[in-house]
Amino acid sequence: MGGQTKDAPHATTAHRRVHRPQSSLRLGLTLYSGRGRFFLELRIYVQITRPIVAVIEADAAARRLLRSLLSSLDAEIQDYDSAESYLAAERETLGCVITDVWLPGMSGLELLRRLRADETSPPVIVVGEETDVRAAVDAMREGAADFIEKQHMDVAIMRRVAYLLDRTH
Numbered sequence: 001m002g003g004q005t006k007d008a009p010h011a012t013t014a015h016r017r018v019h020r021p022q023s024s025l026r027l028g029l030t031l032y033s034g035r036g037r038f039f040l041e042l043r044i045y046v047q048i049t050r051p052i053v054a055v056i057e058a059d060a061a062a063r064r065l066l067r068s069l070l071s072s073l074d075a076e077i078q079d080y081d082s083a084e085s086y087l088a089a090e091r092e093t094l095g096c097v098i099t100d101v102w103l104p105g106m107s108g109l110e111l112l113r114r115l116r117a118d119e120t121s122p123p124v125i126v127v128g129e130e131t132d133v134r135a136a137v138d139a140m141r142e143g144a145a146d147f148i149e150k151q152h153m154d155v156a157i158m159r160r161v162a163y164l165l166d167r168t169h
Contacts, residue, residue: 051095051165055079056086083111094122095165101128101135116143123164
């Protein structure tokens with residue numbers, strides 16, 4: 001297959017699993033007559049979708065961990081293996097983006113800068129190592145909603161994402 005193996009996907013190939021449980025409410029409006037009488041029927045179609053959280057992490061095990069940590073939230077989790085695959089994917093309105101500082105190709109900080117250039121960008125949480133003090137400072141200066149150390153991710157990430165989703169929706 002063009003020199004690619006199953007374990008090494010192309011940099012722009014989106015690695016995302018999408019689960020979209022949705023509910024819908026259907027009502028409508030119809031006007032008709034019969035034998036001199038008019039009948040009115042009201043129908044409204046509403047589709048309710050959950051907020052989307054994009055997880056951008058090169059390490060598959062870390063992506064699985066983040067998905068697991070966020071699974072109890074009422075949100076749709078989409079995961080990507082690189083910033084480029086995230087940018088190449090069709091993006092709907094997002095509730096939140098979680099990105100690692102160190103990604104292959106475009107870094108998490110470069111992605112943050114690019115997203116912040118757009119006025120309608122979602123809140124971005126940057127995840128990094130405890131020793132990434134400089135990256136943490138840069139992320140906060142660039143407008144990140146938060147910087148969370150990977151060592152403390154299991155405690156902080158779900159609470160922070162839930163807070164951001166409540167504020168954006």
